[in-house]
Amino acid sequence: MSQHTSNKASLLPASNFALLLVFWGTLFLQLAYEWSHNDQYSYGLFVPFLGLYLFYLRWEDRPMPIPGTKKGISRGVLCFVGLLAVAYYPIKVIFEANADWRLVLWSQALAIYAVTLLVLYRWGGFRWVVHFGMPFFFFLTAIPWPRWLENELVVHLMEIVATATVEAVNMLGYYAKQSGNIITLRNGVVSVEEACSGVRSFQSTIMGAIFLGELFRFVVGWRFILVIAGAGLAVFFNFCRTLTLTLISADHGAEVMNRWHDPAGYMVFISSMVSLGLLCWLIRVTLSPRKVRPELTGGPFVREPHWLPFSSMATVIVLVVLSEPFTYVWYAIRGPDSQHNLSWEMDWYEGTQDLKFEDIQPRIKDILFFDKGELVRWKTPNNYRWIAYFFEWNSGKAAQLGGVHNPELCLPAVGWVMDELADDLIWEGPDDLKLIFNSYRFSNPNQEVYVFYCQWDPQGYPYHTKSGRFRLDRLHDAWIGDRKAGKQQLEVIIEGPRSMSAAKKALVSFLNDSIIVETESKPGTG
Template identity: 35%
Template sequence: MERIQANLWPEETIPAGEGIRHSVRRWWPAIVGLIVVWGVPIWHLSTDWSLSDQYSYGWVVPLLMLYLVRLRLTDAPAPSLGWKEDRKRAAITLGALIFLYFPLIVIRVANPDWRPLGYVIAGQAIVITWIGVYLAAGWRVAWHFSIPLLFFLVAVPWPRPIDAPVMHYLMEKNAGIAIEGLLWDGIAAMRRGNLVVLPTGTVGVDEACSGIYSLQGTLMLSIFLGEMYRLGATRRLVLLLGGVGVALATNAIRTYWLAAVAATQGLEAVEGWHDSAGYTILAANFCALWLATVGLTRLPSRKWLVTGDLSERIYRHSGDDTRRWFVPTGRWFAALTAVVVVGFVFSAWWFARGEAHAEAPLSWQVQQPTSYPGFATKRMSDKVAMTLRHDAGWTGSWKGSHGERVQAWYLRWAPGKNSPQLASMHDPRTCLSGLGLEMQAELSPWEFRQDALALPVKTFRFRDGTETVHVYYALLDDRPSKKMERRYDNTVFSRLELAWEGVRNRGQRLVEIGVWGNLSEEDARKEVEKFLRSYTSIQPQV
């Protein structure tokens, strides 16, 4: 083992300052390796950064992380040679993490919309970099650069089961605070879901499928400023909580301002102020956080025993000072690059093979019920259409058998690398709540069957003013008829199964039907089944 370690990480040393600042020629394998290590999580997260306005700030996070690393280089501690046994274990762990790139790339190609995988891939890059720093310079230096490395996690989107309810709760509070301001100003207003209802109309419909855009960006900025100014742990926590408060306050002010403009100048005037108000609150958030950071730096500092003892323990047991950085050989980074390249090449072959041998998916669609009484198509707003980016679909409303109002949405995304993410952006628990409906319960799911089609349907009960609304929601990926019984969901096993079967770029079809009126769930479901049975067309597979 010692001989292997000597070959892979030889004890050839150069001065620390020279190794970092001037010896690019000696360190180019490490530079290339870091580009590969961090290129994989950036590749995985780039889709969410591009498609979601909430996480568009992710593109600047790698640059900010490099800046924080640069700041840490100015006062990095002296390198120290760790014990050989520790270095052996670290080298073995590093090799195992490098090998894990292969299965993770395959799993990611099959599941580009799986947000928890982002934490795994980002964590892998962080740990690999951290171990590499430890092998090159010891515990002291590795500990010194931990926070800049962990900073990258702020760019990883929250898992949807956490993201959706948090955003829904905060948007409700945001609307409530804005309404209190309007009432204080003598403007009649009321809240319906996440909307502000005024005598002149309703404000906020176009943002029904979004969150509080500046919240995640403000959290990122709070963590960045806390590290840039080297605040203590308590002050960083205060700054982080202050960032949340600033984001909520500025969004409430923005909502109040737009609602006041709508009340006094009409809804048409809101469009002219919408974007400028958004940019203004981003600038206000930055200024408020920067001033808070400067104020916190001027407070008297206090050394906490827990963090002080931990730092002293790390420094005491980190080995002997060497004043030298150990130059890594190119073998590590050649192995790393080879594993990543093989992972991508194998994925391309594996999924192309799966597509070549796969049966054609069942072709089906939900047609417009033009013969139903009172049927009329509805125009989707441009902002919602740009968010969903569906390839085909329609939305319309009509009168049901009992005189109740029924509205349906049918959307289709063609097969493509972004189709799963785009389809998952529309969820009735978030979008309908944003349109002013109050969710009361999620009822038992059921399955609609017709010929070879098996459509899993989720059922929700909402409240729209004094009316009960039953909402039926189904999202199904394109698949052959013999796999209709298979249920691909968000479980780990199901996600791994997709990779094992070579399934990727699945097209998506979404059906959502809302039934207004004080009907029982049974009667509303019968109305939906009647509509689906009459207007779902299925093309037989050859």
């Protein structure tokens, strides 16, 4: 065998492994921003390393490869691999403008997983698909859950926790009343900022259950039981956490309770994982699940895996890597010229009385990821009471991830009922500035308020029809190169008007007095 042939043969395994590394690695890089900013998915930073460890354990006792030898198999696998590499270009462009669009992430991840299984089949046949499939499936636990499923958890599981906590607190002799996911005490409320962030450590506990099931090689039935147990443990320990914080708040006040807020959250995860570990120990010791490890190969392969061609792997890897500069060039060419964009600021002092600036709760910043935020309360001479939130984002990705929270999602979670969704209010200011507000009427047993919600970015593409971020709007954002850098959001809540028309009239008057238009936008990054 010539030196050239020997070197080429030695590169075959490396190029094949590099292919999977590039596919999964680029996906993880896309997820890294949310992992580092969203507490619910911060565990994702550890998933790649845990998954690689599971793969290493599987590699140590891999079965003998029995690859398919039909000519069509290799061509089919290469065809799917090539299609995925080409698909990376539109996927990356769309994702850059829609970091919060989890349909894109899940479509990309499932396509990568499917291609991974095809590659495994080519390497070692169906035995390798079964043997190595689970470590790669584990990687999927790092992907944020579909928004509809996550919202169901926010609305229903937290409501269950709040209901159980109120019952327990009342049984202990304290006054407590539930309003949505909020617990009202005589001296304050508990878990206001949690209403939009979900059940603490729920997703990470599910990840832990899947990891432990694979680590101990339990059969499918026991793995399923572990996942169900993990979900139950997360809800139970969230109940314990909420009950503890409620009792602390009732006895010592909200300030003391806030000091225990984060430590109690960490204890939910620790307690859940320790309990899962004990359950795994019980399964191994008392139930003796059948051994699932195949026999060791005992050294080098008797039959080598059927590696995919080096030239094909190198071509695909280059295609995938080049999708990154392609995306950069796309947005550099099609994005807005920041020197000719408008921006605007708020002058809160015009036409207001008893103006008060308040600190925004840290958990709200953790959820919305804004760079600048203001919370202002005041009243006007007609005795209307106003609350306004004004946010700005410099980072496009932060704006995209924070923009999913809106009155339709967040206010019902804290006990408000949406009674009316009125026609949008369109305010036209100087220099062709146009702000479009979604208009709502909400109520609870004691109050009725009018809520006006506006999202705006320098590109000027109207948000008024997409509080739910419709798919065609998302594709249009990618087409025009709108990454939301420099995005601003204004939410105004008015108590006192007797009708929607009166509330809108008051808002227009306030906007006329308070908005200052600037000729150049602030620079932002994606």
